[in-house]
Amino acid sequence: MEKKKVEIVLGGSGHEITRSKFTCEELDKVRKYCNENDTDMDSVLTNELEEVLENKGSWYDCDDEGHFMGANLSCKLYVTIGDDEYEFETKDANVEFTSEDYPDLDGGILVSFITWEKGTLDTCEFEIEGDFDISKLTLVVSQIETSDSVYEIIKEMSYDGESLIGEGFSDTTGKAFEIEMDSCDEDED
Numbered sequence: 391m392e393k394k395k396v397e398i399v400l401g402g403s404g405h406e407i408t409r410s411k412f413t414c415e416e417l418d419k420v421r422k423y424c425n426e427n428d429t430d431m432d433s434v435l436t437n438e439l440e441e442v443l444e445n446k447g448s449w450y451d452c453d454d455e456g457h458f459m460g461a462n463l464s465c466k467l468y469v470t471i472g473d474d475e476y477e478f479e480t481k482d483a484n485v486e487f488t489s490e491d492y493p494d495l496d497g498g499i500l501v502s503f504i505t506w507e508k509g510t511l512d513t514c515e516f517e518i519e520g521d522f523d524i525s526k527l528t529l530v531v532s533q534i535e536t537s538d539s540v541y542e543i544i545k546e547m548s549y550d551g552e553s554l555i556g557e558g559f560s561d562t563t564g565k566a567f568e569i570e571m572d573s574c575d576e577d578e579d
Contacts, residue, residue: 393517394471398527398547398554402465404511404562405543407534410452411498414574416443435501435569449503449569455493458534459559460543461511471522480544483527488545492535501571502536509562514547514554526550538570 420434423442440447450457463485467478493500530546547554 391519393519394522395515395517396522396549397470397513397515399468399470399510400461400465400512400544400556401468401510402461403506403508403565404461404465404559405459405541406450406505406507406559407456407458407536407541407543408450408453408503409455409457409493409534409536410446410501410503411455411493411495412501412571413498416446417499417571417574419443432569435503436567452501452503455495455500456490456534458490458532458541458543458545460532460545463531463542463544465511465544467524467527469522469524476522478524480529482524483529484525485529485531487531487533487542490532490534492537499572499574500537501569504536504541504568504570505564506566506568507559507562508565510560511562512544512547512556512558513560514556516549516552516554518549523550536570537572 420431420442424431424434434442436449439449446452463480465480469476526549528548529544531542532545534541
């Protein structure tokens with residue numbers, strides 16, 4: 391039987407999420423910098439963090455508690471087989487969930503950096519014998535817990551039990567950026 395080349399593109403919206411442990415002392419240092427420079431916490435954490443906390447680097451380096459990228463469950467699955475093109479919803483495939491629970495930080499504060507991306511979030515190519523069957527596609531979705539939300543992003547795909555290696559984000563545009571964090575006890579005074 392002749393093999394057919396299949397291309398799957400995940401298109402739509404997704405996220406890049408990094409989570410990091412900060413101490414109250416580090417956040418106090420950022421707050422002090424904000425006051426001295428008449429700026430806000432989000433701006434400093436997003437654009438100037440490495441200037442204030444040399445050991446942290448940029449937001450995307452703050453991933454000691456996890457770094458996650460992928461399409462969310464509202465994305466579309468665009469499947470091309472030869473000259474034929476098909477569009478599926480993620481619910482048309484098998485979906486399995488894994489959990490990235492809120493980490494135990496032992497006195498630290500979890501700071502999560504979340505980008506909202508739109509575009510081509512993953513592309514993979516593989517070969518099959520016979521006809522393509524969307525029910526043989528499995529999406530492994532990570533449920534990522536932050537201080538304010540739970541985000542669901544597709545972290546792996548497989549077809550008929552074979553793992554698919556994708557290219558990841560290839561053509562996306564950042565649509566939004568947010569930072570989620572708990573407060574230190576002294577913030578609540």
